[in-house]
Amino acid sequence: MTKDVQVELASGTPKPIARLAGFFATAIVFSLTYLALPALAGPPFITDDPEPAEYRHHEFYVATQQVKTVDGKAGTAPHVEYNYGVAPDVHLHIIVPYAFNSPEGGAHQRGYGDTELGVKYRFAQETETSPMVGTFPILLLPNGDENKGLGNGHSQLFLPLWVQKRWGKWQSYGGGGYWIDHAPGAKNHWFYGWQVQKDISEHLTLGGEIFHSTEQLAGEGSSTGFNLGGSYNLDEHNHLLFSAGEGLTNAKATNKFSSYAAYQWTW
Numbered sequence: 001m002t003k004d005v006q007v008e009l010a011s012g013t014p015k016p017i018a019r020l021a022g023f024f025a026t027a028i029v030f031s032l033t034y035l036a037l038p039a040l041a042g043p044p045f046i047t048d049d050p051e052p053a054e055y056r057h058h059e060f061y062v063a064t065q066q067v068k069t070v071d072g073k074a075g076t077a078p079h080v081e082y083n084y085g086v087a088p089d090v091h092l093h094i095i096v097p098y099a100f101n102s103p104e105g106g107a108h109q110r111g112y113g114d115t116e117l118g119v120k121y122r123f124a125q126e127t128e129t130s131p132m133v134g135t136f137p138i139l140l141l142p143n144g145d146e147n148k149g150l151g152n153g154h155s156q157l158f159l160p161l162w163v164q165k166r167w168g169k170w171q172s173y174g175g176g177g178y179w180i181d182h183a184p185g186a187k188n189h190w191f192y193g194w195q196v197q198k199d200i201s202e203h204l205t206l207g208g209e210i211f212h213s214t215e216q217l218a219g220e221g222s223s224t225g226f227n228l229g230g231s232y233n234l235d236e237h238n239h240l241l242f243s244a245g246e247g248l249t250n251a252k253a254t255n256k257f258s259s260y261a262a263y264q265w266t267w
Helices: 003-009 015-035
Strands: 058-069 072-087 090-103 109-112 115-124 132-135 138-141 156-167 170-181 189-199 204-213 223-233 238-249 257-266
Touching: 223 257
Parallel strands: none
Antiparallel strands: 058 072, 058 257, 072 090, 090 109, 090 115, 115 132, 115 138, 132 156, 138 156, 156 170, 170 189, 189 204, 204 223, 223 238, 238 257
């Protein structure tokens, strides 16, 4: 509980009411910090692409993601992601997170977060003149403890459309979609993002993204941010992914600094 809340409640409020008010004040701080965490999407970026894992192939990640706002810091340490090419042009997706939340003036919390499930479907292949196109609906299950800032408290659904095109060593992808979120204080909102990257060598790829979200919390306002990052291929099956960035607008409330790092194993 913050000192301001403690001082106010100590001024004669009956103890049961004070404890109840203090609980809700703390829960609100936790929830605001958690809701500021960008949704996990296309490693190592928030913007995703339409390209699924190859048929009968696997992608396994051990990763950590965090974001800092004026209300504190939240993220995963770590989360595990797994994608499987269940059919040509289709992969199944799951993220199992161990979440943390450190609100300003509050206690550090750790525990299981919200499970992410998804299905990526590519319905148009890339050609010399046209981009690859696909969709990747994502469902977030409210498994995390919302009172500790480890979960949203309600399920969330993301309905996007993604496109991608390559020109030699350059590649670009992006698009956007609509988030449906009925958590208290949360708003359904739009997300848009675009990424550009270049193969520096057979091992190293570097790139950056810019993204925008309409208002996610009542009274918070919209936000725009960026990330710079890339990947390093140790060999055919082992890869390192990384990115970091910050908000360009409304950064204090949504993204003073964010980062992502992962080990990826493909087979």
